Amino acid sequence: xxxxxxxxxxxxxxxxxxxxxxxxxxxxxxxxxxxxxxxxxxxxxxxxxxxxxxxxxxxxxxxxxxxxxxxxxxxxxxxxxxxxxxxxxxxxxxxxxxxxxxxxxxxxxxxxxxxxxxxxxxxxxxxxxxxxxxxxxxxxxxxxxxxxxxxxxxxxxxxxxxxxxxxxxxxxxxxxxxxxxxxxxxxxxxxxxxxxxxxxxxxxxxxxxxxxxxxxxxxxxxxxxxxxxxxxxxxxxxxxxxxxxxxxxxxxxxxxxxxxxxxxxxxxxxxxxxxxxxxxxxxxxxxxxxxxxxxxxxxxxxxxxxxxxxxxxxxxxxxxxxxxxxxxxxxxxxxxxxxxxxxxxxxxxxxxxxxxxxxxxxxxxxxxxxxxxxxxxxxxxxxxxxxxxxxxxxxxxxxxxxxxxxxxxxxxxxxxxxxxxxxxxxxxxxxxxxxxxxx
Ligand code: CMC
Numbered sequence: 001x002x003x004x005x006x007x008x009x010x011x012x013x014x015x016x017x018x019x020x021x022x023x024x025x026x027x028x029x030x031x032x033x034x035x036x037x038x039x040x041x042x043x044x045x046x047x048x049x050x051x052x053x054x055x056x057x058x059x060x061x062x063x064x065x066x067x068x069x070x071x072x073x074x075x076x077x078x079x080x081x082x083x084x085x086x087x088x089x090x091x092x093x094x095x096x097x098x099x100x101x102x103x104x105x106x107x108x109x110x111x112x113x114x115x116x117x118x119x120x121x122x123x124x125x126x127x128x129x130x131x132x133x134x135x136x137x138x139x140x141x142x143x144x145x146x147x148x149x150x151x152x153x154x155x156x157x158x159x160x161x162x163x164x165x166x167x168x169x170x171x172x173x174x175x176x177x178x179x180x181x182x183x184x185x186x187x188x189x190x191x192x193x194x195x196x197x198x199x200x201x202x203x204x205x206x207x208x209x210x211x212x213x214x215x216x217x218x219x220x221x222x223x224x225x226x227x228x229x230x231x232x233x234x235x236x237x238x239x240x241x242x243x244x245x246x247x248x249x250x251x252x253x254x255x256x257x258x259x260x261x262x263x264x265x266x267x268x269x270x271x272x273x274x275x276x277x278x279x280x281x282x283x284x285x286x287x288x289x290x291x292x293x294x295x296x297x298x299x300x301x302x303x304x305x306x307x308x309x310x311x312x313x314x315x316x317x318x319x320x321x322x323x324x325x326x327x328x329x330x331x332x333x334x335x336x337x338x339x340x341x342x343x344x345x346x347x348x349x350x351x352x353x354x355x356x357x358x359x360x361x362x363x364x365x366x367x368x369x370x371x372x373x374x375x376x377x378x379x380x381x382x383x384x385x386x387x388x389x390x391x392x393x394x395x396x397x398x399x400x401x402x403x404x405x406x407x408x409x410x411x412x413x414x415x416x417x418x419x420x421x422x423x424x425x426x427x428x429x430x431x432x433x434x435x436x437x438x439x
Pocket of ligand 1: 249282
């Protein structure tokens, strides 16, 4: 983790970093080995008062200080606002890479060569089109359904088309289903969008880029050629890149948790989509736009912020568990928004968003808690300017994040220390008592 070398087997024990704990209940001292600036929680277990005791546990609601795995995919330094994938900064990836290249990077560990990228793109495009019966699945939903409900269900349902996906121990099988899920996700999201507008589905065009085909399947007409507007295709591509992964965020942790039971990739990412749906995670982009609508004018900002400070509501799109400085993704998306607005016209909410950010960043409540704009603060303004309704914002986040989920799911299978995810609890219920039997 934080650049600390691991202990080599030749290193003598006394040279190993360690922590000595004095248990003041017993006076006993316990030596805990430190590796990668981390102690293993199981080293606490022998710390007990009586031999028959269970032993000490670590209590960490929300896993605020618990590492659950080793991962080589994404690095975040929240204090300094740094995000990188496999060592490459998100700023450069968003500027110079297409989503397909970032997908390869997350899965394979290196940027692709030209030849690798060309064949990877072909492989993805071969998977753009989901099975025909998926259209019926989407039709079976009421038209007014929130798209994320449909998408979560569709991701799990897609697994039914590919029963061999249950063979999760076979790397070739895993890879095949990673490609299917990655290739087909834009189509599932487009089907949800078209269901909500009662539009007929549009078939995939394998000649288009991942972002271009995504726009076609949403905005094109059945049977007609579609050429995406280059600036919007580039913006969608960059938005997918910016959302591609974020290490052990709530949804990726869920994907790993579901996958740890050796469930297939479809079930795992469907679980991840459920976690992303919530307003504290990927649902925040939708909540931001709804909040800007409610605020309505820059004059109303001070009153709105006062109510956030009283704890009556949250400033959506602000704050992050890991970032204690500006989220680098928010800066990229803010700059991207200006390019999109040159094509679509400026989003009328932009002035409120900017003034809201400016006022919050000067306010001691937000300064002292290190609350800054996060990835969701400006992304909704772009989707809104492109003409999408708020219910589609979280599905767009899911489309970008799909490859991160899949990379974590796959990496987990290579981890020799992986075990089924199964946290402990502190039991607070009643002790043993007699069952009330009828007299
Ligand atoms: N507005 C007002 N106060 C806030 C906010 C906010 N957005 N976020 C945190 N706080 C306050 C919170 O009330 C607490 O204050 P106090 O110490 O006085 O009790 C303090 O800051 C620490 O907050 P926390 O809830 O303990 O922090 P957390 O790490 O558990 O939560 C968070 C992180 C992202 C859930 C939270 O900041 C939040 O709810 N933000 C708004 C929702 C949002 O934008 N989510 C998207 C996150 S980024 C993309 C993603 O993950 O999908």
